[in-house]
Amino acid sequence: MTHPSTARHHWLMKSEPGECSIDDALQAPGATVAWTGVRNYQARNFMRDAMQVGDGVLFYHSSCPEPGIAGIARVASDTRPDPTQFDPSSPYFDPKSPADKPRWLLRDVQALKKTRLIGLPEMRATPELTDMVVLQRGSRLSITPVSEAHWRFITEKMAGR
Template sequence: MRYWLMKSEPGDVSIDDLAAMPGQTVDWYGIRNYQARNFMRDQMQLGDLAFFYHSNCDEPGIVGIVEVSHLAYPDRLQFIPGHKYFDPKSTPENPRWLNVDVKLVRKTRLLSLKALRTYPELETMRILQRGNRLSITPVDPREWAFITALLDQPAS
């Protein structure tokens, strides 16, 4: 059982979009980075928990918790010519890109990136490191515990 942080642009799939989806589940499509793909392929297990993070928006930060509800399988969008996520080098026999499904566990209050940066306990988090761009990152169990405790408190 591992913990993760998964970024989504709310203009694409927001936490409210996820909450409105059938089964409150979504396929984590569009990952086109090998490191992130490998996390999904090699390390994610059913029931793993992840922070759902809004990126590239007015208030970036953690907005919910999701769980891995389906193991990695080929991302269907890579086979659709003309699609933003089409990859001409990928074939159904040897698919290059994968995704898991995630299911909403709960929405949380917004714990903003700015707020996360104020805690010395979190200064080693991947997401807070300079230049970090990876859209899926592992979260240390201690960091997970610390943040979930924060999420259960009102914003200060």
Template sequence: MNYWLMKSEPDTFSIDDLKRKKREAWDGVRNYQARNFMRDGMRVGDGVLFYHSNCAEPGIAGLAEVASDAYPDPSQFDPKSQYFDPGSSRDNPRWMLVDVKFVKKLKRTITLDELKNHSAVAGMTLLRKGNRLSVMPVEAGDWKYILGLE
């Protein structure tokens, strides 16, 4: 069992949206490293920290779970989608995604600002300067520690 952090802009798709929909295909990832984590690293049942980015209160807003194996992101084939990739083909899809299902909304958002003040998690990928990955691994120890902060 592995742990992950996935970023979403709450204006686009928030933890409340996931709660309402129960399950969501995590489409639109167009970064190779993030894709590789989904394609090669994720297994059904892995834990996911649902992170709100690019908003008033950036931070971990809830928990989710990997709910499918990786499969081709349908939006890459759709010319009307903002995620359309003319360089990809159905025979050899470039972008993969997983489904994610709702587990819980945290009682409060554990903010980025707060995490920065805990030296125990200072090594997290999330906190690395200039980090822009939208999907990244989380170490088991960091996962446990963060859940203890709620």
């Protein structure tokens, strides 16, 4: 029996392509970017408590003309404080975050490959994906868990070609 803490998880992580697209991530040193700007406790807790280095990530483009899954990535580091919370010039500045007890965390994410754009309308039209957390009514979380079945269906049946 596999211990739960060692079970591999999968995630969908939203990024605005105007800020960091899958192409930007692939061109970064080591194809790795710091996932800055998470300012929601539930999303932070996913990163802190459930993510593990090596977990698979669906790299999702949001707030753009064609929202959808744009690539595959992996969790590449443990959590560390998100430096943008202490930067007054950053849009992610949080004046209430204590310097000695940072409120917001990030992980490094390594882009592995760009896929064809699996658009949100296509995702919604795919019966196998109707239970995905990101597709539920009112879902706004920038980081959501992805089941093994959804991960396999997307990466094996949809991302190719």
